[in-house]
Amino acid sequence: MKVGFIGLGNVGGKLSGSLLRNGVDLTVLDLNEDLMQKFVEKGAKRGKTPAQMMADCDAVITCLPSPAASAAVMEGENGILENMGPGKIWMEMSTTDEAEVTRLGAKVIAAGGAAVDCPVSGGCHRADTGNISIFAGCDRPTFERILPFLTTMGRRILHTGELGSASILKVMTNYLATANLLTCCEALVVSKAAGMDLNTTYEAIKISSGTSFVHETESQVILNGSRDISFTMDLVLKDIGLFQEIADRAKIPLEISPLMIDIFKDGMKRYGDRAQSDDIIRRLEEATGLDIRAPGFPAEMLDDEPEEPGYEVNPKANRLAAE
Template sequence: MKIGFIGLGNVGGKLAGSLIRNGCDLTVRDLNPEFVADFVARGAKSADSAKEIAEKCDVIFTCLPSPAACSLVMEAEDGVLAGISPGKIWLEMSTTDEAEVRRIGALVKEKGAMPVDCPVSGGCHRADTGNISIFAGCDREAFDTVLPILTIMGRRVLHTGALGSASTLKVVTNYLCTVHLAALSEALTVSKVMGMDMNVAYEAIKASSGNSFVHETESQVILNGSRDIGFTMDLVSKDVGLFDEVAKRAGIPLELAPLMVDIFKDGEERYGPREYSPNIIRRMEDACDVKVLGKGFPAFMVDDEPEEKGYEVVVPLRSDY
């Protein structure tokens, strides 16, 4: 099966890396020629347009920084829709708006192809090793077709239901990460101001009911001082904004989500949109005139688990199909 991958950025490059590392027939496309050259050196082919990728490949992945970027790549004159044909599958791996992915998905179906919204969760370090989790919203037929490819890219693969369901659950999980990060920024700063040893504070939270995936990863790079999780404040603002917008469309009166939007917009204004997202703690550090640091924590996260072939996560007692 010939696979095309459009978008070789911080996440996309790692996901596509798992494909080339495992011997897949891969054609890539990115606006950065250095990213493309790196993949060609590793055995991939390149394409001059998204249309060419869609014409040459059976399965087309897009992994782009925003819904607008994806729509442009799909609908441009030389975009994916101009080259896709019956029997092919398009998988959107970006964190995107569920309404937009369903709109584009309808256009893909008009071409006789199958759309899948297919975001990932678990951090860039796990994307790099093929151990990340993958959600897939699509018809079961499409899911069964692409599952062998998805299990190369990720460890836990969950069929979330119809097209758009994966994107909904992705913004839900990213929203929870955002809340955890904001809360940890306050909790760690309070611990520092109250004179706690920060290594002890880290282990206390880890051993307690207050623990979370975000604490076990992002707190480490916070306490190192690098704050490098491979994710930036503008992307957090986009993700939590998508969650807030989904809730607004559904008429759900949220309280925390608008606050998260304001906190990270303030962080962008203070430190720049491309500042690493864990550095949101600087708002607290600046207010309290402290530096929240520990000793011996890593500068960035590395997945130390061996790469394993993925599998479908089977949901007990599900009733959506």
């Protein structure tokens, strides 16, 4: 199978790198010519337009910063839909709106193709090693067709149900990660104010019921001072905003979500849209005059686990039924 990959940013560049590293026939496209050239030098083909890539490839993956960017690549001049047809697959790996991916997917299916929303979760450092988790929303036959590619890009692959279901779960998990980031920030600042050693505080959280993936990764770059998690405030606001939209459509009166949105709007106003998401702790540092840094923590997260073959994760109820 020939695969096209559109979007070579923080996540897309790492996911497409896993495909190329594992011998997939890959064509790439990005607005940044330098990023494309790096992939061409490693053996990828240079894409010309989304339409040309869909004509030449069996599957085209998009990994773009916003629903609007995906819509432009799909529906715009020389877009993917121009050459969509039977046997072709569109795989949306962007973090996007469930309603939008379902709308575009319906056009793909009407043209005879197959559509999948398959966002990733687990941090850019794991995307780089092929150890990230991937959700996939589509019919079962399509899932089985693309599973070899998904297990090349990720380790744990979850078939979430129909098209759009993966996007709902993705923004939900990003909402939870953001909530956890904000509580970790508050916990570290309060511990410092109470006179606690921050290295000891980090370990206390890590070995306790208070630990989490976010603490064990993002708290480290917060304490280092780099705050570099390869994810920016504008992307956080987009993701938690998408979660709020799902809640609004379902008429769920959330209380914490609107507050989180206000906090990140304030962070962007203070530090800029492209500030690292973990810079949100600066609001508390500035309010208290405290410096939330400690020695011995890394400036960026690296995945030290070896790359392993991916596999499908089966939900517990499905496992019990099979038994």
